[in-house]
Amino acid sequence: MCKFEIDILGVYEAPNTHPVISKKGSDAWWYMSVEDLLPEKYRDKASDYQKGYDTMDVWFDSGSSWAAVLEKRDGLNYPADLYLEGTDQHRGWFQSSLLTSIGTRGKAPYASVITHGFVLDEKGLKMSKSLGNVVDPNIVIEGGKNPKESPAYGADVLRLWVSSVDYSGDVLIGPQVLRQMSDIYRKLRGTLRYLVANLHDWKPDNAVPYCDLPKIDQHALFQLENVVISIRECYENYQFYKIFQIIQRFAIVDLSNFYFDVAKDRLYVGGTASFTRRSCQTVLAAHLLSIVRIIAPILPHLAEDVWQHLPFEHAIEDGSLAKFVFEAGWPDPDERWLALPVEDIDLWEKVLELRTEVNKVLETARGGKLIGSSLDAKVYLHTTDADLASRLHGICVASNDADALHRIFITSQVEILALLENELIDSIAYKGEHLIQGKSRVWIGVSRAEGSKCERCWNYSTKVGSFPEHPTLCCRCYNVVNIQSAPDMAAVC
Incomplete structure (x- = not known):
């Protein structure tokens, strides 16, 4: 044998x-x-x-x-x-x-x-001491003798790079790649800092029930839940570069460009305990707890740093408090968030696309010196799509200020036109027609906002000057300053 x-x-x-x-x-x-x-x-x-x-x-x-x-x-x-x-x-x-x-x-x-595959330098060459192109992980983490040439990026940046590459083939690394990873890391950290900072006075008891949340907040949770599901599937299939792409697009780009941008008004201008602010904080808390846990396998140091600075305590299933991020486990699925009606999903997709087109017209008006800030503007919309027109009108007269269309566009007013009259068309210098989702044609016009500028929120309103005690405030700011509950119909101001 x-x-x-x-x-x-x-x-x-x-x-x-x-x-x-x-x-x-x-x-x-x-x-x-x-x-x-x-x-x-x-x-x-x-x-x-x-x-x-x-x-x-x-x-x-x-x-x-x-x-x-x-x-x-x-x-x-x-x-x-x-x-x-x-x-x-x-x-x-x-x-x-x-x-x-x-x-x-x-x-x-x-x-x-x-x-x-194998790790190559930025030019795609095999690393060797003779070429001097070897990337030492210890130097990446701790830094080299010359901090300018070899800064200390820390382990998380190196781990982020590993997650970003498609390892099924050879991968590239070098100074430029690491600088890009460091920039992305800082932007992600900035997103998390924004979430932590705006939850400084929030507690789980302040959470607004899901059924009472404004539509914009329900849609934000719908998007978050889909992101969590997609990332979990990617982890299970070892597709880490897809996780990197999803996190970069969602946590760094999408949130900042839309939800955070729109949320600033109700976070900073509304009363500290107002409904719209509390509903926004409810959504921000859900995002913070989810994002920090889904990035933890890739960025454990950043995730733990955020967890130790949570402005509120988070209990796990058995009722005990999660002292560390990895004790918190994976975010629990919430079927209610996924149950957003199809018609609402379709509407918000159209609204987001419409917002992009409105911003283009606003930028043109800004270039022509008609407006400075977008709050200086009033937006006119007209569409022959009866269903879209009806639903846009419904947002304009939303029962809560958070869903108001002018808040979403970050303008002072929005008007939905039933008819497009020649006299109005001629009076508006900045306008254009745009296709939404390739089928609904929407006419967009921009003019100066009506009324006077509120010195507190910078929105224009015809109500400014109506309050002798505070003649420079709009009705929303007047109610906040006088420690009264901001009216749900603040959109009419």
């Missing part, structure tokens, strides 16, 4: 009763007799076996690690969930592990295998 066959008998078949290799190491082969190498039940037939001295596959030791590691150590399971190595291991570790496990256990030692 060859050396491999004796190893199988002595090491794999009875590892607990005859652990030769685990006790004496692989050198035992050279000085122990055949009889001593064999399991006890085979020793009476030692004369039928002989030791072989041919060189074995050099990957045999690592290829048998599943037996020494997975089966021998508490807390580990055989087969492994995943074997991870470079593409050079297709005929190395992966192959030898598969052969030894199939030969002795009848199944593969792993449930899944992931292979990755």
Whole structure:
């Protein structure tokens, strides 16, 4: 019998009763007799076996690690969930592990295998000391002798880079790539700081029930829940670069460009305990708790830093407080957030696209010196799509200020025109027609806002000057200053 066959008998078949290799190491082969190498039940037939001295596959030791590691150590399971190595291991570790496990256990030692490419410099060249293009992870994390040339990025930036690349092929790294990763990291940190800062006076008891939230807030939670689901699927499929892309687009771009931008008015201008501010904080708290937990596997230091500075305590399922981010677990799914009616989803997609087109006309008006801030403007909308016109009109007269269309456009007024009269068209210098979702044609016009500018919120209103005690305030700001509840119909001011 060859050396491999004796190893199988002595090491794999009875590892607990005859652990030769685990006790004496692989050198035992050279000085122990055949009889001593064999399991006890085979020793009476030692004369039928002989030791072989041919060189074995050099990957045999690592290829048998599943037996020494997975089966021998508490807390580990055989087969492994995943074997991870470079593409050079297709005929190395992966192959030898598969052969030894199939030969002795009848199944593969792993449930899944992931292979990755090699790390190259920014020009796509192999790293070598002679070229001086080697990127040392320790220097990336801790910095080099020259802080300007080799700044200390920290482990999270390096981990963020790892998550950003498609490891199925060769990947590039270098100073420029790391600077880009550092910029993205800082922007993400800025998003989290915004969330933490605007929740400084919020507690879970302040949360507004989902059914009472404004439509804009329900839509924001709908988007958040879909992001959490998508990212979980990517983690389960080891598609980390997709997680990076989703987080970058959602947490850095989409939130900042729309929801955060619109939310500033009710966060900073409304009363501290007003309904619209509390509803906004309810949504911000949900985003903070979700984002910090979904980024934790990739950016543990940032996630833990945020968790330790939460302005409120978060309880987990058993009622205890999560002292650390990894104790909090994955965000619990909320079916209500996903149950947003299809017609509402469609409307908000149109509103977001319409907002982009309105911003283009506002920018043109700004360039023509008609307005400075977008709050200087009044927007006119007209569409022959009766359903869209009706729903836009419904937003204009929303029962709460948060859903008001002029708040979404960050203008002082919005008017939906039933008819497009030539006299009005001629009087508006900045206008244009735009297709929304490729089918609904919407005419957009911009003029100066009506009324006077409120010195507190900078919105224009015909109500400014109506309050003798505060003649420079609009009705919303007047109510806030006088410590009264801001009226839900503030949109009419």
